[in-house]
Amino acid sequence: MKKGRFGAFGGQFVSEALMGALGELDEALSRFGKDPAFTATLDSYLAEFAGRPTPLTFCRNLSDDLGFRVCLKREDLLHGGAHKLNNTLGQALLARFMGKKRLIAETGAGQHGVATAIAGAVLGLPVEVYMGEVDMARQQPNVYRMELMGAKVIPVTSGTRTLKDAVNEALRDWASSVRDTHYLLGSVVGPHPFPLMVREFQSVIGREARGQVLGKEGRLPDAVIACVGGGSNAIGIFHPFLRDDVRLIGVEAGGEGLGSGRHGASLCGGSPGVLHGALSYLLQDGDGQVLETHSLAAGLDYPGVGPEHAMLKDSGRVEYTAVTDREALAAFTLLSRREGIIPALESAHAVAQLVKMKGELGRDDIVIVNLSGRGDKDLEQAARLTGGLA
Amino acid sequence: MTRIGDLFGRLGRPAFIAYLVAGHPDTAGFTVAARAAIGGGADILELGMPFSDPVADGPTIQHAHTRALGAGMTVDRYFDAVRGIREVSEIPIVLMVYCNTVYRRGVERFYHEAREAGADAVLIVDMPPEEGERALAAARENQLDQVFLVAPSTSEERLGLVAGSGSGFLYLASLLGVTGARDRLSGEASRLIGRVRPRTRLPLAVGFGISRPEHAQALKEAGADGIIVGSAIVDLVETHAGDPDRMAREIRGFITGMRDALGD
Numbered sequence: 001m002k003k004g005r006f007g008a009f010g011g012q013f014v015s016e017a018l019m020g021a022l023g024e025l026d027e028a029l030s031r032f033g034k035d036p037a038f039t040a041t042l043d044s045y046l047a048e049f050a051g052r053p054t055p056l057t058f059c060r061n062l063s064d065d066l067g068f069r070v071c072l073k074r075e076d077l078l079h080g081g082a083h084k085l086n087n088t089l090g091q092a093l094l095a096r097f098m099g100k101k102r103l104i105a106e107t108g109a110g111q112h113g114v115a116t117a118i119a120g121a122v123l124g125l126p127v128e129v130y131m132g133e134v135d136m137a138r139q140q141p142n143v144y145r146m147e148l149m150g151a152k153v154i155p156v157t158s159g160t161r162t163l164k165d166a167v168n169e170a171l172r173d174w175a176s177s178v179r180d181t182h183y184l185l186g187s188v189v190g191p192h193p194f195p196l197m198v199r200e201f202q203s204v205i206g207r208e209a210r211g212q213v214l215g216k217e218g219r220l221p222d223a224v225i226a227c228v229g230g231g232s233n234a235i236g237i238f239h240p241f242l243r244d245d246v247r248l249i250g251v252e253a254g255g256e257g258l259g260s261g262r263h264g265a266s267l268c269g270g271s272p273g274v275l276h277g278a279l280s281y282l283l284q285d286g287d288g289q290v291l292e293t294h295s296l297a298a299g300l301d302y303p304g305v306g307p308e309h310a311m312l313k314d315s316g317r318v319e320y321t322a323v324t325d326r327e328a329l330a331a332f333t334l335l336s337r338r339e340g341i342i343p344a345l346e347s348a349h350a351v352a353q354l355v356k357m358k359g360e361l362g363r364d365d366i367v368i369v370n371l372s373g374r375g376d377k378d379l380e381q382a383a384r385l386t387g388g389l390a
Numbered sequence: 391m392t393r394i395g396d397l398f399g400r401l402g403r404p405a406f407i408a409y410l411v412a413g414h415p416d417t418a419g420f421t422v423a424a425r426a427a428i429g430g431g432a433d434i435l436e437l438g439m440p441f442s443d444p445v446a447d448g449p450t451i452q453h454a455h456t457r458a459l460g461a462g463m464t465v466d467r468y469f470d471a472v473r474g475i476r477e478v479s480e481i482p483i484v485l486m487v488y489c490n491t492v493y494r495r496g497v498e499r500f501y502h503e504a505r506e507a508g509a510d511a512v513l514i515v516d517m518p519p520e521e522g523e524r525a526l527a528a529a530r531e532n533q534l535d536q537v538f539l540v541a542p543s544t545s546e547e548r549l550g551l552v553a554g555s556g557s558g559f560l561y562l563a564s565l566l567g568v569t570g571a572r573d574r575l576s577g578e579a580s581r582l583i584g585r586v587r588p589r590t591r592l593p594l595a596v597g598f599g600i601s602r603p604e605h606a607q608a609l610k611e612a613g614a615d616g617i618i619v620g621s622a623i624v625d626l627v628e629t630h631a632g633d634p635d636r637m638a639r640e641i642r643g644f645i646t647g648m649r650d651a652l653g654d
Binding site for chain 1: 441442443444445446448449452456459464465488489490491493494495515516517518520521538539540541542543544545548552563565566567568
């Protein structure tokens, strides 16, 4: 396999200005990734600051309802309320080891921006976050959270003024600031080594979950389910199970339905193409122009997906499916009522897939869902959509 | 020898390379702009294919891409635009595109169509030589030059690879960052020419941030074989989109001024 590739996918499709920085990052990753000083520091931040390990929660009520054993990997309990901090602490620390003086990031819903602001604050690095104007209006509390922790939020007014354009602006900034700035990319997308690096930092989810289920149940699960936008929480939990005989299911944003053209399901409804530095599946027209996406979950509202997912789709190792806005919203309510856990709308897509599997599995079958984030950020939107807030 | 190689061989002064966004502001307006650029004395035309996500470009060219797409620009019309110019002029044409345009079309098909339409070279902005195997093969197959970029951040190790991979000319980015007119010329340009010159026999054309005759003059003195101006011309197209005669006059006047600074 070619360097920086996942099968045919991945690569480094960037302008020349960034090639030096990508090489430098690749080198730093191989050097510090195995450096005991780096890993010990990261582990201590993950344990004492972020709250790892996160629990694996057995869901008694939901298991009764569905007729099989349901466990949740509780990334919603990680500091910041989502799995994003695993990656931002790792990359921010790496940036500090590399002697970089400034962090930039993109954010859609604001979760990755908040996680970058947290990492920047605790590690003493200034942070600037690019965020689409449309998203800033939708996610005002997260803008305030970032600013409270000292990050500067820069409104993006180009293109569709959402996540994709925030990535574009961050890449443009990086093209002129590479010498002293680290671009802290938030998912397993982008040019090599980002997809590999983010996977390394997120795989802690799957390593823990694998150990926890073996400890509790004495065996591996029958299936693992995660939602897929860019795909970092999914790769994080899937990767340590890839060589096991375990079904892996990635759930994309079906939006208003795959047939409607209004969705964010790059793997289920897209085709191979190059965006943001990598060859992967992409929502695009016949000329390769990138299409607008739709999902009620801002974190899944992205036209591309990580290249490793593209490979795992083509090889058949991971099943990819999509659930609609409506199904996700129903799952959001269900998990809240039955288990007292309010999931992020993104994670609710994975829960919705669980519901769809009712009747397919036996009583003793075990399914783990990666509950990648908590739903506090979505309360207002969900209340509006379900008619729960007067 | 290719049209581009031939041009640099006989000019005896730095070439003036004009960048336009194809289909900007619309099909008719683009035709006016392209003819004005040729009439004003451009030696080479660089034609950008509009892309939804032009990450290497600054606000001026981004906006032009968006506007051209809004006016109905497609890859088919892009090749039509090349054919349209070829009907009236032998000026060398460089296609400047983002990778996904080529990938989606099919690499081999894109190069074949480029050749058929009368283009001379292809520059894929977001494709370093490491990713260029198929494109380079297709370029050779169709006798097109493949132009690569060199940036101030290109390391000594990679410089050999980049300089050795391209043909036609090397595109030297005069500054670290995205395209866009700047008031002052970056000091990195002459340093970069000095670093690259011993590594290649290809002509060196400098772009990014160039907008004034004094920039052209300074680059000539620094030993550039060509200068590339994009945003400053695209800005004239945009500003005078509603008045094609004025647009044509402004573009011709601007290029004449730049050409004068480059000498005869």
